Amino acid sequence: MKIIILSNHIAALPAIVHFHNKGSLQCVATSYRPSIENPIKNFCDSNGINCLIINNDLSFSDQLTDLIATTGSELGIVFGFSKKLPDSLLQIPQFNFFNIxxxxxxxYRGPAPLFWQIKRGETSTGITIHKMDDSFDGGPILFQERVQLFSEESFGALNSKLSLLAVSVIEKALEKFSNNVNDLVEQDEISSFSFPAVKRDDLLIDWENQTAAEIMNLVNACNPAFGGAITFLNGQELAIVEVSPAILNDVSDFEPGTIVHADGNYGLFVACKYNSFLRINILQNSEAILSGYKLIALGVKAGARFQNSIQQEAVF
Structure with a gap:
């Protein structure tokens, strides 16, 4: 089957490589954003893969229609593509666009499903392949596969895992489609829900109201795509990139966000809601990426307190 892949995201690279090596990939289409490097275009150019940069000054529909005609493609796979496909493309006779x-x-419809699933503490996720319609993430489902989501899995690790698994999932879906067993299942709109694009406020740690598990989920959801979960220490904004759960004995009640141990041998430990604790492993500020040990070496001591905002008075 001759296919084209529409993508702006590195998650599509394993699928691009797979279908290129099989000889079924006719072209990759990607959109151009001024001053932003396009990893899909760079990869295709380096590996001799035909790649079309969508010209924003020309009709998107016309460009894709011409690409389908000139390549003789039979199916389009949309995989992390930022442009919404117009209805004129979706109505091309005997041609289907499937979204990953x-x-x-x-x-978890919406532009950042992995962030929200990790932040909300889901224990499983999945890969869905659905026929596209004129709504975002709508349209009947061709194939789904459930995947376990581990409690300490970061956005980057999960994205990489799903990107690799997607190759076999797409193959299963295409086999089903090619064998005319393509009985599509309509999505249940009653049970559907979506989340918006991620904003800065979604990245802020709320020490008073989030548990240790919730903070760890947020940190994992932010790593690395959003640069870390945001907090403040001694009037300076920091992004926490990695934490791990910790159990401490013989401790008193501490205000959430309080650094309870700052030990050069064992690391930096912070109190959370319900007298639970996290070890701070990796942080970054505007100048450097720091380990918890490095922060201790720079003078941070037990008793200092992480804050929700820069306006809060620091505790020394």
Whole structure:
């Protein structure tokens, strides 16, 4: 089957390589964003893969229609593509566009499903392949596969895992489609829900109201795509990139966010809600990436307190 892949995201690279090596990939289409490097275009150019940069000054629909005609493609796979496909493309006779979405639709529709699933502490996710319609992440489902989501799995690790698994999932879906066993299942709109694009406020740690597990989920959801979960210490903004759960004995009640141990041998430990604790492993500020040990070496001591905002008075 001759296919084209529409993508702006590195998650599509394993699929691009797979279908290029099989000889079924006719072209990759990607969109151009001024001053932003396009890893899909760079990869295709380096590996001799035909790649079309969508010209924003020309009709998107016309460019894709011409690409389908000139390549003789029979199917389009949309995998992390920023442009919404117009209805004129979706109505091309005997041509189907299938989208790859990293959730078990109709749950977690929207542009950042992995962030929200990790932040909300889901224990499983999945890969959904659905026929596209004129709504975002709508349209009947061709194939789904559930995938376990581990409690300490970061956004980057999960994205990489799903990107590799997607190759076999797409192959299963295409086999089903090619064998005319393509009985599509309509999405249940009653059970559907979506989340918006991630904003800065979604990255802020709320020490008073989030548990240790919730803070760890947020940190994992932010690593590395969003640079870390945001907090403040001694009037300076920091992004926490990695934490791990910790159990401490013989401790008194501490205000959430309080650094309870700052030990050069064991690391930096912070109190959370319900007298639970996290070890701070990696942070970054505007100048450097720091380990918890490095922060201790720079003078941070037990008794200092992480804050929700820069306006809060620091405790020394």
């Amino acid at each position: 979405h990293f959730s078990l639709l109709p749950a």
